[in-house]
Amino acid sequence: MNRRTRVLTAAAVSATLALGGTAVAQSKGWRIGDHEVRVALPEGQSNPAIANGVATGGEVALYQSSGLGPTALNPSAPANSPERYTDPSMTESAQGVTVTEAQALVVLRNIAANLKAAGLRPRDVITMKCYLMKPPGAASADYAGWNRAYRQYFANTDLSTGEVVPVPIGTSAPKAPLTVNSARPARATMEVSSLAVPGWLVEVEVTAAYPHR
Secondary structure, three states, X not given: OOHHHHHHHHHHHHHHHHHOOHHHHHHOOOOOOOOOXXXXXXXXXXXXXXXXXXXXXXXXXXEEOOOEOOOOOOOOOOOOOHXXXXXXXXXXXXXXXXXXXXXXXXXXXXXXXXXXXXXXXXXXXXXXXXXXXXXXXXXXXXXXXXXXXXXXXOOOEOOOOOOEOOEOOOOOOOEOOOOOOOOOOEEXXXXXXXXXXXXXXXXXXXXXXXXXX
């Protein structure tokens, strides 16, 4: 089985699990070029957060990152505390910012820098996995805070009009995102019991596709 066949087979299986048997029949007519990246988006939504899935042709060059976490940029916070791994300059004057959200903003900025070093941009990201820990004292991971930070870097344009969609930081009024980006990666987010660095609440890995030239 060649790489292209494996990718399309995996996409068909995922679609079956998510949508039922009808997806298999639809996928049989879904052909993709060797240099093509095709994103399957939810129907009827002008600004979906994530894709249903992504297929890549056999000649598409891919980049896979390691799991990246936040940098300790808040020296005023105690060592190994979640607050230590935030950047106060990113949330200055914003209200209601959660520590997960603040860490996620740093993580996504780190990912953008990582991609730039590899000759890529956030808009080239096609898949993403996010691992969240619950903040101290919380009952569960802060998915809402993560999603707000995510929209600052991804999925913040209206697909029907092309217009930029304002997004909030914390409970502050929505405004222009930090990075305008129409990309909707295929994404999974899960709560985990621990991460490698004490104090981390967020770790993210991405796959990006090099544009065909």
